[in-house]
Amino acid sequence: MCTAWLIGMGGTTAIDTLASASFTGGKSKHDLGIILQRAFVVLSLFYVPVAILWLFAGPVFRALGQEEFIARDGARFLQVLLPGGLGYVYFECLKKYLQAQGIMRPGTYVLLITSPVNAGLNFLFIYTFEMGLLGAPLATGISYWLSFFLLLIYTRYVSGWECWGGWSKKCLENIGTFARIAALGVVHVGTEWWAFEIVAIAAGNLGSLSLAAQSCIMTADQVLNTIPFGLGVSASARVGNLLGARNPTGAKRAANTAALLSMFLGTLVLAVLMGTRNVFGRIFNDDDSVVRLTAEVLPYVALFQIADGLNGSCGGSLRGMGRQHVGAAVNLVSYYCGALPLGIWLAFNGWGLAGLWVGQCIALYLVGFAEWAIVAFSDWNKQVENAFKRMDHGTEAEVGGV
Numbered sequence: 001m002c003t004a005w006l007i008g009m010g011g012t013t014a015i016d017t018l019a020s021a022s023f024t025g026g027k028s029k030h031d032l033g034i035i036l037q038r039a040f041v042v043l044s045l046f047y048v049p050v051a052i053l054w055l056f057a058g059p060v061f062r063a064l065g066q067e068e069f070i071a072r073d074g075a076r077f078l079q080v081l082l083p084g085g086l087g088y089v090y091f092e093c094l095k096k097y098l099q100a101q102g103i104m105r106p107g108t109y110v111l112l113i114t115s116p117v118n119a120g121l122n123f124l125f126i127y128t129f130e131m132g133l134l135g136a137p138l139a140t141g142i143s144y145w146l147s148f149f150l151l152l153i154y155t156r157y158v159s160g161w162e163c164w165g166g167w168s169k170k171c172l173e174n175i176g177t178f179a180r181i182a183a184l185g186v187v188h189v190g191t192e193w194w195a196f197e198i199v200a201i202a203a204g205n206l207g208s209l210s211l212a213a214q215s216c217i218m219t220a221d222q223v224l225n226t227i228p229f230g231l232g233v234s235a236s237a238r239v240g241n242l243l244g245a246r247n248p249t250g251a252k253r254a255a256n257t258a259a260l261l262s263m264f265l266g267t268l269v270l271a272v273l274m275g276t277r278n279v280f281g282r283i284f285n286d287d288d289s290v291v292r293l294t295a296e297v298l299p300y301v302a303l304f305q306i307a308d309g310l311n312g313s314c315g316g317s318l319r320g321m322g323r324q325h326v327g328a329a330v331n332l333v334s335y336y337c338g339a340l341p342l343g344i345w346l347a348f349n350g351w352g353l354a355g356l357w358v359g360q361c362i363a364l365y366l367v368g369f370a371e372w373a374i375v376a377f378s379d380w381n382k383q384v385e386n387a388f389k390r391m392d393h394g395t396e397a398e399v400g401g402v
Contacts, residue, residue: 003050004085006190008092011043013185017322019100020240021387030165036097037171038178054078077137084141091148098160099237106154118143184324191331199356210353213293216284228312231262239320243387248380255317255375262309273302300357310368314375321383330370339363
């Protein structure tokens with residue numbers, strides 16, 4: 001989650017920034033094809049250190065104090081998954097390329113096909129072919145590559161191909177701008193993910209009961225996070241398109257609409273979680289003590305749904321503006337300079353698991369409202385200028401002769 005998947009989710013935000021504005025403001029529709037090719041090149045290079053880490057994960061796990069069977073089997077799992085991780089990155093690149101054109105549905109269609117295929121392949125490899133643990137990464141890797149090729153088929157024969165324009169050496173020019181935005185996107189997304197992983201590690205040190213309740217809560221939160229994440233995807237594409245169309249008023253309206261919608265949806269999720277908190281844990285665990293602890297902690301999780309919505313929607317708007325560095329800075333300060341240390345201190349000084357989530361709740365409200373303020377008070381005319389400056393140094397100027 002914190003290595004290859006970050007490249008797929010964070011690194012591809014550079015496509016959100018550059019491709020969405022180029023689609024409406026570039027001199028050629030083939031600008032998007034050049035950006036997609038550049039993404040394949042840059043993110044493949046980003047994947048190299050991940051590949052090295054996964055190949056030698058065993059010694060890393062041992063250095064982190066993991067038991068021998070975890071270090072051994074975890075390393076083998078990652079080594080088998082290694083080719084599939086690159087398929088996931090390419091799938092995300094192609095999906096962002098389509099989203100920049102306003103083509104949002106194909107990624108969902110593909111996943112509706114490959115998700116049951118993945119389940120079937122897991123059963124086949126793990127049980128029928130008796131591959132055990134290693135059957136899972138093999139099945140998952142095949143599913144990621146299948147997702148990429150199915151999306152490629154859709155792009156080629158249904159919609160999106162007109163912006164491709166064929167392979168060009170121009171994708172190797174001005175790589176620095178793309179790489180910088182992609183790296184900042186990795187940090188922007190990663191600073192939040194890493195914080196939640198730190199919480200998971202801390203929960204494990206509180207005992208098996210806290211770890212079980214943490215697993216219930218984290219699984220639910222990851223599912224619920226798809227709501228603000230989806231809003232962020234639409235906000236980044238829409239804001240970028242409108243900046244490229246030289247429509248600062250429309251971009252501002254789109255960003256504020258996404259923020260307000262995220263708060264409304266966050267309120268609905270909050271109400272559902274609070275209304276079901278006493279039985280919510282039974283979705284994942286039948287142990288009464290786990291269900292009770294989940295019920296005690298869930299109000300804090302419910303409370304930050306509004307802030308999490310703002311984080312997702314406003315983070316998407318910042319990506320559309322090419323301001324991943326702002327989101328990364330806000331995350332770093334909010335999580336690591338205050339809320340996360342406070343949550344850990346509370347957890348080990350009488351609050352237990354609830355203390356960890358109090359810290360996360362504080363962090364998300366700091367991040368959410370800080371990003372909302374930044375987006376709301378942005379100089380949108382300047383953001384239009386910045387969008388075209390990126391094109392002048394990247395896609396627009398270089399494709400002018402196509």
